[in-house]
Amino acid sequence: xxxxxxxxxxxxxxxxxxxxxxxxxxxxxxxxxxxxxxxxxxxxxxxxxxxxxxxxxxxxxxxxxxxxxxxxxxxxxxxxxxxxxxxxxxxxxxxxxxxxxxxxxxxxxxxxxxxxxxxxxxxxxxxxxxxxxxxxxxx
Numbered sequence: 594x595x596x597x598x599x600x601x602x603x604x605x606x607x608x609x610x611x612x613x614x615x616x617x618x619x620x621x622x623x624x625x626x627x628x629x630x631x632x633x634x635x636x637x638x639x640x641x642x643x644x645x646x647x648x649x650x651x652x653x654x655x656x657x658x659x660x661x662x663x664x665x666x667x668x669x670x671x672x673x674x675x676x677x678x679x680x681x682x683x684x685x686x687x688x689x690x691x692x693x694x695x696x697x698x699x700x701x702x703x704x705x706x707x708x709x710x711x712x713x714x715x716x717x718x719x720x721x722x723x724x725x726x727x728x729x730x731x732x
Contacts, residue, residue, distance in 0.1 A: 645701045652700025653693040660692020661685040
């Protein structure tokens with residue numbers, strides 16, 4: 594058998610004309626496809642469960658405050674030749690940014706774990722529940 598006749602051969606995949614269509618039909622199909630994508634949302638739009646989103650917002654706010662307060666003593670160090678107000682602004686912005694990022698990630702994950710009912714019980718496709726032994730003997 595010739596290798597190019599094999600359906601798995603790379604030459605049998607790619608841009609082949611399966612059916613002949615005219616330009617109007619192609620345009621109509623593209624419009625329909627674009628409408629379906631618009632109606633369904635874009636696949637790159639991230640969606641978060643409500644507990645995770647609220648945890649992220651609360652974590653960002655709490656983390657920004659804590660981060661700014663933790664870095665405040667650095668403003669009193671004789672590091673930069675700026676006034677105290679400028680140094681306070683720099684360390685508060687840096688602390689707030691770092692704290693907001695860490696708080697958002699931590700509390701978003703923590704809230705998602707708290708709200709996840711699968712953490713209490715696993716339900717499998719065969720209808721059984723409870724924990725099963727996984728790879729490596731992990732329960």
